[in-house]
Amino acid sequence: MERPPLKARLSLSSNRRLYLWYGVLLFIIAVIILRLFYLQIIRHDYYQKKALNDQLKQYSIAGDRGLIEAHQGSGIVPLVLNQKLYTLYADPTLVKNPGGTAAKLAAITNGNSQKYSGLVKTKNTRYVILAKRLSEAQNNKILSLKLPGVGLQAQDFRTYPQGSLASQILGFVNDAGQGTYGIEQALNQQLEGTPGQLRAITDVRGVPLAASHDNVQIDPKAGDKVLLTVNLAMQKELENYLKTGIQRAKSNSASALIMDPNSGAILAMANWPTYDPSQYFNVTDASVFQDAAVSMPLEIGSIMKVLTTSAALDQKVITPTTSYNDPGSWVVDGFRIKNVEEDGGPGQHNIADVLNLSMNTGATWMLMQMGGGQLDQRGRNIWHDYMVNRYQLGKPTGVEQGYEASGTIPSPDNGPARDLTYANTAFGQSMTATPLQMAAALSSVINGGIYYQPHLVDQISDSSGKTTTVKPKVIDNHVVSASVSPEIRSLMEYVVRGHLAEGYTYMKFPSNYSVGGKTGTAQVPSPDGGYYSDRFNGTYYGYVGGDKPQYVIAVRVSNPHIGGYAGSTAAQPIFADLAHMLINDFNVTPKTSP
Numbered sequence: 001m002e003r004p005p006l007k008a009r010l011s012l013s014s015n016r017r018l019y020l021w022y023g024v025l026l027f028i029i030a031v032i033i034l035r036l037f038y039l040q041i042i043r044h045d046y047y048q049k050k051a052l053n054d055q056l057k058q059y060s061i062a063g064d065r066g067l068i069e070a071h072q073g074s075g076i077v078p079l080v081l082n083q084k085l086y087t088l089y090a091d092p093t094l095v096k097n098p099g100g101t102a103a104k105l106a107a108i109t110n111g112n113s114q115k116y117s118g119l120v121k122t123k124n125t126r127y128v129i130l131a132k133r134l135s136e137a138q139n140n141k142i143l144s145l146k147l148p149g150v151g152l153q154a155q156d157f158r159t160y161p162q163g164s165l166a167s168q169i170l171g172f173v174n175d176a177g178q179g180t181y182g183i184e185q186a187l188n189q190q191l192e193g194t195p196g197q198l199r200a201i202t203d204v205r206g207v208p209l210a211a212s213h214d215n216v217q218i219d220p221k222a223g224d225k226v227l228l229t230v231n232l233a234m235q236k237e238l239e240n241y242l243k244t245g246i247q248r249a250k251s252n253s254a255s256a257l258i259m260d261p262n263s264g265a266i267l268a269m270a271n272w273p274t275y276d277p278s279q280y281f282n283v284t285d286a287s288v289f290q291d292a293a294v295s296m297p298l299e300i301g302s303i304m305k306v307l308t309t310s311a312a313l314d315q316k317v318i319t320p321t322t323s324y325n326d327p328g329s330w331v332v333d334g335f336r337i338k339n340v341e342e343d344g345g346p347g348q349h350n351i352a353d354v355l356n357l358s359m360n361t362g363a364t365w366m367l368m369q370m371g372g373g374q375l376d377q378r379g380r381n382i383w384h385d386y387m388v389n390r391y392q393l394g395k396p397t398g399v400e401q402g403y404e405a406s407g408t409i410p411s412p413d414n415g416p417a418r419d420l421t422y423a424n425t426a427f428g429q430s431m432t433a434t435p436l437q438m439a440a441a442l443s444s445v446i447n448g449g450i451y452y453q454p455h456l457v458d459q460i461s462d463s464s465g466k467t468t469t470v471k472p473k474v475i476d477n478h479v480v481s482a483s484v485s486p487e488i489r490s491l492m493e494y495v496v497r498g499h500l501a502e503g504y505t506y507m508k509f510p511s512n513y514s515v516g517g518k519t520g521t522a523q524v525p526s527p528d529g530g531y532y533s534d535r536f537n538g539t540y541y542g543y544v545g546g547d548k549p550q551y552v553i554a555v556r557v558s559n560p561h562i563g564g565y566a567g568s569t570a571a572q573p574i575f576a577d578l579a580h581m582l583i584n585d586f587n588v589t590p591k592t593s594p
Contacts, residue, residue, distance in 0.1 A: 064193065065156060065173065065192055066191040067225045068080035068228065070231070070232045071227075071232060072231070072233060076227060079162055079170060080158050080170060083156070085154075085157045086138070086153065087131070087133075087153045088131040088132075088150070088151075089150075089151055090119065090151070091127060092119075092120050092121060092123070092149065093149070094149030095147075095149035096148045099117055102120060103117075105147070108138050109130075109131045109138060157173075159278060160278050163276065164276045164277065166235050167182075167274050167275055167276065168269075168270070168275075168288075168291040169182050169230065169269055169270075170183055171277070171289070179191060179192070181289045181291070181403065184402070186400040186401050191224060193221045193224070194220060225460070225461040227457070227459040228457060228458060229260075229266055229455065229456055229458045230456065234268040234582075238256055238257075238578060239272075239274075242254055242255075242270050242271075242272050243272055245570070249538070249560035249569065249573075250561040250562055251559060252273070253271075253557075253559075254556060255270070256270060256554065256556070257270075257436060257554050258582070259443065259454060260551065261444075261446060261550075261551070262447055264443070264453050265455060266455065269291070269436075271291060271292040275288045275289065291401050293434060293435045293556070294397075294405070294435075294436045295401070296405065297407035297434045297437075298434075298558075299428060299431065300432070301429070301521050301537065302518065302519060302521065303428060303520035305363045305426070305518065306445070306488060306492065306518050306541075307442075308427070309355065309363075309366060309488060310480050311366075312366040312369055313480070314386075314481055315369075317366070318351055318366060318369060319351075320490065320491060321350060324348070325346075326347060326349045326359065327346050328347075330361055330364050330365075332417075333417040333419055333420035334417075337420075337423055338360065339358075340358060351366075351491065352491055352494050354366070355492070356498040360427045364423045364426055377413075380419075380422045381412050383412070383422060384411075387425070388409055391451075393437055394433075395407075397440055397454045398453055399436060400455065400456045400457050404434075407432045407433040407434060408431060428520055428539075435554040439554035442552055445479060445485060446492075446552075447485060448485050449479045449481060451476040452475070453472075453475050455472075455473070457470050492542060495517060496515050496542070499519075509579065510583065512591050513546060513583055513591065514549070515543070516542050516543055517540060517572075517575060519538075519539070519567030520538070520541075521536050521537070522539070523535065535559050536559065537558050538555075538560055538569070539554075541553060541554040544579045544583060545588060545589070546590045546592070547589070547591050550588050550589060555572075555575050556571065557570040557571045
């Protein structure tokens with residue numbers, strides 16, 4: 001067969017290649033069309049959501065934080081309010097002129113232009129904070145400059161119309177918006193309310209486009225408003241007397257509180273040193289943030305003898321007029337328990353002497369009576385029950401304060417020198433408690449035997465305006481029998497008359513009022529074991545009233561340098577100042593008969 005000419009053969013080959021490439025092109029086009037169909041039709045919803053998510057941001061909108069108020073006379077005054085201030089920030093990638101931008105901002109904020117310039121040149125970040133807490137006027141001036149890459153964010157900050165008053169009761173709100181210390185921490189969830197939500201389409205800088213129809217907003221809910229049990233005028237006076245008292249005692253730390261023994265309401269409470277909550281970020285010693293009256297337990301000293309006596313009276317192993325032969329010292333577990341020099345030495349003493357002369361041997365003897373006449377397991381168990389289950393020591397009271405401490409009560413069942421340890425607890429050593437715990441315990445033995453939970457919140461109002469009054473909460477209605485209360489009050493009033501007889505003229509009170517109290521002086525424990533021989537804490541607690549106690553006062557003064565016994569020379573004068581103040585200014589009801 002004859003082959004086609006060469007020219008024809010080349011033409012045929014070219015056509016075949018042309019058809020092949022044409023087919024390949026058609027195949028590629030078909031693949032592209034199919035891919036586009038898959039992406040735009042079948043997977044449309046998926047990729048639309050993915051693209052939207054790159055621009056759709058979710059923001060939390062904080063609600064207005066609840067206000068905090070206090071009583072003043074028949075009215076109510078604010079302790080904590082909110083103020084809108086502004087945080088100045090920059091996106092270094094968008095700042096066009098770092099030096100000029102920094103200079104303009106510093107002129108408005110009174111900041112450091114060199115520092116700002118360095119911040120806006122920061123690499124590998126799109127957010128740097130330049131300044132905080134700027135005013136509305138400063139915010140408006142900066143906005144008017146329209147500086148590229150510069151923005152401001154509004155934020156509520158707490159303000160304090162009463163300055164540093166009650167600062168450790170209140171606590172503060174940190175830069176993250178969290179309540180820290182005090183009421184702010186204890187009630188943070190109620191005060192902060194419920195945040196709202198904003199889901200917004202943003203521009204390339206992440207700035208919400210408010211006009212977008214895709215925005216979905218849930219309105220925030222404001223936090224609860226809290227009215228404290230605190231009496232503002234009483235709080236002011238207490239803080240003044242406390243500051244004066246520690247200056248007089250040459251101490252660097254003290255606490256005091258006043259509470260209603262018939263409800264558990266705390267009417268005033270303070271510590272020294274203190275701080276300004278509006279300037280908390282300038283504080284260098286974080287210990288001043290603590291409400292030491294509830295967060296720093298200590299060995300309380302001889303004020304415990306009132307509770308020991310109350311337990312022994314309740315157990316009916318003694319009466320207010322019981323007398324006994326005191327040996328002047330006891331040897332327990334190889335250690336000698338002694339008294340102070342003023343006890344008069346060995347001899348016949350009664351229960352009033354035990355409290356008035358602050359006899360450690362007398363407190364030990366009463367503990368022995370609870371055990372049937374000796375220090376033993378039975379007596380330890382009974383005394384432990386009173387301390388922990390009746391007086392509520394060794395556990396938090398539940399007061400509305402951050403960082404409340406529980407204190408420590410030793411076990412009656414084990415541990416070295418158990419009898420010595422428990423003898424020590426009978427006069428306030430080898431155990432720890434806070435001033436608030438002791439004030440609540442004292443209230444329970446003088447008010448008829450009812451332990452009210454200490455509390456600082458009087459009323460709570462939610463965002464709808466509904467107000468709930470906090471009712472006194474009874475923890476135990478039979479701490480001691482009702483008959484014990486007038487007996488222990490009579491003994492405590494005898495002690496106050498004894499202070500006056502010793503020459504403490506400031507302990508003289510009008511005869512138509514009842515004032516009872518007890519001093520305490522405790523050696524400060526050494527971290528190496530044992531106690532310092534030259535460091536003491538002074539305590540005093542007592543009450544003021546007429547036919548019944550109306551106010552309980554507790555005072556602690558740490559390591560005073562005034563000489564004498566710390567309880568008598570440092571804490572007792574503060575108690576006296578507060579007792580006179582209550583009688584003169586705060587409507588103490590006199591006795592119906594002198």
